[in-house]
Structures are given as structure tokens and as C-alpha cells.
Amino acid sequence: MKSLTYGSFIAILVISFVLITGCTNQQQAEMEEEKQQVEADLQETMDEIDQKIDELKEEMADASEETQEELQDQIDNLEDAKEETQDKLDSIADKTEENWEEFKQDTENWVEEMDETIGDITKGTY
Numbered sequence: 001m002k003s004l005t006y007g008s009f010i011a012i013l014v015i016s017f018v019l020i021t022g023c024t025n026q027q028q029a030e031m032e033e034e035k036q037q038v039e040a041d042l043q044e045t046m047d048e049i050d051q052k053i054d055e056l057k058e059e060m061a062d063a064s065e066e067t068q069e070e071l072q073d074q075i076d077n078l079e080d081a082k083e084e085t086q087d088k089l090d091s092i093a094d095k096t097e098e099n100w101e102e103f104k105q106d107t108e109n110w111v112e113e114m115d116e117t118i119g120d121i122t123k124g125t126y
Contacts (some may be wrong), residue, residue, distance in 0.1 A: 003024050031100055038107050042089045045114050049082045052118050074121055081114060 002121055003069050060071045088107055 009025065011063050016112075030096060034100070034104060035095070038104055039089060039092055042052065042085055042092075042107065045111050046082060046085050046089070049078050049114065050120055052121060053078050053082075056121070078121075081117065084112070085114070 056071050056075050056078075060068050063071060088110065091103075
């Protein structure tokens with residue numbers, strides 16, 4: 001059996017490095033695309049929250065005192081949700097391959113939950 005020469009060993013090492021780096025770069029590019037999509041989804045959720053808060057504030061102008069209190073509770077809940085959404089947006093850049101999938105899933109669930117909450121408020125069932 002032939003033994004590897006120093007030149008052959010270096011060639012194998014270089015090829016292995018190129019292959020590993022290529023995979024890592026592709027994975028990194030895919031994660032960056034996913035981060036951009038998650039960021040867009042979170043920003044859309046922020047915009048929807050802002051819109052719903054504005055609508056509820058308009059409703060408060062002509063509402064009874066009891067209804068105003070209920071509307072204010074909804075506004076307070078939405079403002080808390082907006083803050084949590086902003087926290088998620090702010091933390092995207094800190095995510096690595098090791099914690100990205102968990103964060104992405106958590107964020108997707110959050111966006112769905114917020115869509116349902118905003119829908120419930122719109123329907124008056126919140």
C-alpha cells in the first residue's frame with residue numbers, strides 16, 4: 001500500500017478545507033436569508049400592532065367609561081406585545097447557528113399568536 005506523500009496530504013487537507021468552508025458559507029447564507037424573512041415578519045407584526053393600537057385609541061374617543069377601560073386594557077396588552085416583538089427584532093443579530101432554529105420557531109409561533117390576538121381584538125372576542 002502506498003503511503004501518502006507530503007504533497008498529497010496537503011492537497012487532501014486543502015480540498016477538505018474548501019469543501020467544509022463551502023458548506024459553512026452556504027449554511028450561513030441560508031441562515032441570513034431566514035433572518036431577513038423573520039425580521040420582515042416581525043416588522044409586519046409591529047406595524048399591525050401599531051395599526052390596531054391606533055384604531056383602539058380612536059374607538060376610545062366615543063366610548064363609554066366602561067368600554068374605555070376595556071379598550072385601554074387591550075391597548076396596554078398590545079403595547080406589551082409590541083415591546084416583546086421589538087426585543088425579538090433587536091436580538092436577531094445575536095443569533096448563531098447553534099440557537100437560530102429554536103429562536104426561529106419561537107418567533108414564528110409568536111407571529112402566529114399575535115395574528116390571532118389582533119384578529120380576536122378586531123372581532124371583539126379578546
